[in-house]
Amino acid sequence: IVLTQSPGTLSLSPGERATLSCRASHILSSSYLAWYQQRPGEAPRLLIYGASNRAAGIPERFSGSGSGTDFTLTISRLEPEDFAVYYCQQFGSSPRVTFGPGTKVEIK
Amino acid sequence: QVQLQESGPGLVKPSETLSLTCTVSGGSFSNYYWNLVRQPPGKALEWIGYIYYSGSTDSNPSLKSRVTISVAASKKQFSMKLTSVTAADTAVYYCAGGLSNYYYNYWGQGALVTVSS
Numbered sequence: 001i002v003l004t005q006s007p008g009t010l011s012l013s014p015g016e017r018a019t020l021s022c023r024a025s026h027i028l029s030s031s032y033l034a035w036y037q038q039r040p041g042e043a044p045r046l047l048i049y050g051a052s053n054r055a056a057g058i059p060e061r062f063s064g065s066g067s068g069t070d071f072t073l074t075i076s077r078l079e080p081e082d083f084a085v086y087y088c089q090q091f092g093s094s095p096r097v098t099f100g101p102g103t104k105v106e107i108k
Numbered sequence: 109q110v111q112l113q114e115s116g117p118g119l120v121k122p123s124e125t126l127s128l129t130c131t132v133s134g135g136s137f138s139n140y141y142w143n144l145v146r147q148p149p150g151k152a153l154e155w156i157g158y159i160y161y162s163g164s165t166d167s168n169p170s171l172k173s174r175v176t177i178s179v180a181a182s183k184k185q186f187s188m189k190l191t192s193v194t195a196a197d198t199a200v201y202y203c204a205g206g207l208s209n210y211y212y213n214y215w216g217q218g219a220l221v222t223v224s225s
Contacts, residue, residue: 034211036153043202043215044145044153055213087153091210095168097143097155 001026001090003100011108018075020103022088027068032091035064035073038102039084047086048073075105083107110135112203112216120197120223126190130203130216137161137184141209144177144188146199147218154199158209159186193223 002025012018022033030051036044046055048064051071061076075082088100116128130142144156157167159177167175171190179186190197200220204212 032210038153043218044204044212045215046206046211046213049208049211089153089211095155095170096158096166097168099145099153099155101152 001028001092001098003088003090003098005086005088005100005103007103008101009104009106011106012078013108014078014080016078018073018078018082018105020073020075020086020105022066022071022073022100024069024071024090026093028071028090028092030067033064033066033071034089034091036087036089037082037084038087039081044087078105110140110205110214112205112214114201114203114216114219116201116219116221118219118221120193120221121225122194122223123192126193126197126221126223127187128190128201128203128219128221129185129187132184132186132205137181140205140207142179142186142203142205143209143212145202145204145212146197147202148196148199153202156188156190156201160209195223197221198223 004023006021033051035048038044052064063074085102085104087102111134113131120126143158159165174191176189200218202218203216206213
């Protein structure tokens with residue numbers, strides 16, 4: 001399964017809403033879709049698993065939705081620390097795990 | 109809280125073998141799926157493979173012929189060997205894991221490995 005993320009870069013201001021898209025090349029069980037945040041120089045951090053479940057300690061402004069081949073990560077109001085790169089990840093067929101190319105959320 | 113720490117060589121010569129060890133601390137080792145993920149400079153994440161604490165393993169078909177993943181549960185460690193490395197294998201290598209193999213709750217800080225003569 002190939003994951004495509006759009007847009008490649010999202011330029012927004014703090015306080016604005018961010019909507020990130022992840023599209024799979026084949027139908028994917030929602031259980032197998034996760035989202036990660038990666039700040040510069042840091043390891044990825046799990047945000048969402050099972051398409052819509054927030055990981056422990058993740059603020060409520062982060063939410064995930066979608067099913068089938070189309071999934072969305074929404075950040076309701078951007079905080080300064082949210083400007084980062086976001087990756088979606090699927091678990092499934094060979095290769096068992098793939099990541100999308102990432103969406104960079106940058107300060108406008 | 110589970111913590112992971114990578115230990116690797118930093119610099120490997122082309123055609124040689126890259127060895128990386130991940131050490132788990134602060135929590136259980138059993139019942140977890142332990143993974144290796146890499147990230148070339150400025151690029152996206154790439155899954156290398158996983159090993160279950162009991163030893164079952166799988167790896168990315170693109171690397172399968174060159175990668176071996178092993179586990180030493182008594183030491184709370186898992187390791188990777190990547191043979192015949194080239195400059196394309198230059199990356200930050202991450203250890204990652206969780207109770208589910210579908211996603212990764214825990215990540216190491218990453219270890220930069222450069223392939224160069």
